[in-house]
Amino acid sequence: MTHLNVTRRQFNVTTAALAGGGMMLGFHMPAHGAATNKSPWLLPTDKEGTEINAWIAIDPDGGVTMRVPHTEQGQGALTSVPMMLAEELHIDWKSVRAVFASANRHVRNNNEYVTMSTAGSNVVRSRHPHIMAAGASARERLKEAAAKAWNVARADVVAKDGVLTAGNRRGTFAEFATAAAAIRLEAEPKIKTPDQWWLLGTSVQRLDIPHKVNGSAQYSIDTRLPNMVYANVVCCPVPWGELKSFNFEAIKGRPGVIGAYEMKMGNGRGGADMQSGVAVVADSFYRAKTALDLLPIEWDFGPNAAVSNATLAADVQRFMTMPGEAVGDNAGGDVFAMIANPGNAKVVKAEYHRPYETHFRMEPINATVSVTADRVDVWTPSQDQSAALQRAANQSGMDPKNVYTHTTFIGGAFGGGGGGNTAVTRQATELSKTLGRPVKLMWTREEDVRHDKQRSPHTTQFTALLGADGYPTTFFSRSIGTETRVTSGVADMPYKIPNRRHERSLQPSHIPTASHRAPGTNQNGFILEGFVDEMAIAGGINPLDWRLKMTEGANDWQAVLKVMKEKSGFRIDLPRGEGMGVAIMEDHASICGACATVTVSRRGQLTVEKVMVVINSQHIINPLNCAEQLEGAACWELGTAWFAGLDLRDGRFTNTNIDTYQLMRINQMPPVEVHFALTKGGTWGGMGEPAGPPTPGAVANAIFFATGKRIRSTPFRNHDLSWA
Amino acid sequence: MALTLSVNGTNHTVDVEPETPLLWVLRDTIGLTGTKYGCGIARCGACTVHIDGQPVKSCNTKVSAAVGTRVTTIEGLSANSTHPVQVAWTEMGVPQCGYCQSGQIMAAAALLSKRARPTDAEIDEAMVDNLCRCGTYLRIRSAIHRAAELGAR
Incomplete structure (x- = not known):
């Protein structure tokens, strides 16, 4: 199989000198030198350095190869996994060489890397315990090797910057790598707590960048x-x-x-x-x-050739007349009886809809x-x-x-x-x-769109009864979609309305679906949070104050809303044609709020002037990369909600390329201001997805204040936003 | 049919149908894979290259139209990523997945060759055909301003 080596470049350490320029938010960026290469995949036959464990090999020159079992798809895993390992190992970041771990080895050795799945914003938030444990274990074994050689206690050996010391004894990690590889610890060390970090929490530039500016990165x-x-x-x-x-x-x-x-x-x-x-x-x-x-x-x-968006919509209305399965966080009395006899309560009702969407990844x-x-x-x-x-x-x-x-x-x-x-x-x-x-x-782009596994359509009907103080007393939602995620973020909403019930029905469809950035919540940030504004406005309450009041006691939510209130200057009294809107949603254990500022011309031309994103992911390990992910996720879902929407006719999708399936372009992209509101609890939140869900909700809510028009379906571009 | 193309200063003789899009000749025949396929209808910009210094979408440019011209791809923009746009892109860490970035960089370089100090509006106009699904647009805009500064030095 030597022919496969033709494009299997040998591992080369690049030494591109990267200047750390001033970035948004003024993050300090450390000096560079850490590297990866343009085709950094590992095969089991590859040898690099002395292996301490499956994750880490130390080269004689002090370079440390770090094997990353997760894929790099723009979210930064090829940098964040080595950061977590380096934090524990304690090496100079410059000595890091990142490579992708061998899937063959993982399979042969009974899932040696625990999992290679790279989804669900999981790499940092959920995988850090076992990744950091691998780094900590390697460090302690290096210390043990030195302790044995020097006849001192392991506790007296210090590992720092790739060097082991004890008193006046000194040796590099490389010198002790072979001995460390043979050591078995009696007990594995605990991973560090965030207050002990020296590398995590600092802004580190991604290792793959140099290969992505000259066409050499191999896809x-x-x-x-x-x-x-x-x-x-x-x-x-x-x-x-x-x-x-x-x-x-x-x-x-x-x-x-x-x-x-x-x-x-x-x-x-x-x-x-x-x-x-x-x-x-x-x-x-x-x-x-x-x-x-x-x-x-x-x-x-x-038979599916008879199915279209119109027939699916008719099915939805049929399901809306039928009881669904009760799901999520339900409480209080019989909401149906209350809604049937509302008495003096103000009734707020609305239906929201989002169509099928496709991934349209740049690489077909x-x-x-x-x-x-x-x-x-x-x-x-x-x-x-x-x-x-x-x-x-x-x-x-x-x-x-x-x-x-x-x-x-x-x-x-x-x-x-x-x-x-x-x-x-x-x-x-x-x-x-x-x-x-x-x-x-x-696949051609058209085939890619036609036969991608799509994002499920969502339709939700809401009914709320408002009490004398304007706040809701009773709440009912019935959601129809093709996946159970149709109720994500809705059925577990943070607003503890005294009487609440959520129902779900799944409609049949022949269209295969799959996960799609912030699955479920990306649709529902618009759906639920639009209706929240409808309730607040019907009750005569400022929508941001409404959310603060309705999440009292939920500190993780309050942290985000308070920062948003402090930083955004949110107001509802702007002149016609201008508006601000807010929305908030939990996704992948992060709570993320957005505040949008828009202008809408009399003829209905929408400009999103600014989006502020505030996130509570509890902890962050690389603020620079976090800001990039937040900007990107906000762009993703705003673009989808503003422009996209798959058209299903005669059983097939008809808008299968970018001329008809429109997405966000540079001239429509608003500035994104990022704030972190971290409550530093035990559960870590994700970063690559959560800024999507609240963004279109915030924009739609801003459009209402600018125009008086409530948008209850996407894409926004199908709506006449003109005002007189 | 044998055609001779000048790509990044090197002549290549290729035996392809003359209507073959330049994109596929670059990628599959010559082996310069930095130029990417995205949409095939000249609307996403991932395939942007320069012909005689002008940005073109190589996915709908017939290879025959490139004969007798100077074709420049991302691989030939500079030696060692030293073009101001590449330096700015690296400094500001623009790419995420990176797949669209060859096209973004080629479009930006062409803009700066005509407008040394483009405004935001001029950047938007020049870059509007270049789709990025990761949403790096804000950093692209900042990096073009930065490249303009670097280029002026």
């Missing part, structure tokens, strides 16, 4: 192997429809075309892995694509797979490289021990690289097995 889609051929696939435009026939004769003579192959439907609906389709293989992607475009194909679309879905008699090699932008390995093993029939994934950089994931791109690994594996050579399989 899965950049994979090039000797003897490789290219495949383009089209699946039945209506999911679960089937290929009837295709006529290869029509394209057989086209240049470079090797063959056309049926792609059979995968493992049934539960797996939803492979839709029925056809692949054309050629000696270049463009030749494969143009031939596939010309290939006569007949489909059996099946792809996989390169090489199946040979004795091994399988895989390159694919999966958020769980060990899961991709198992998938290729399953499809090829190869023992997983002989399957190797090569963890490239990922051109955006956002949940789509979890469940969303599983089909391509199987498709490419199948074709490579058939053809006996490496296959690079890519």
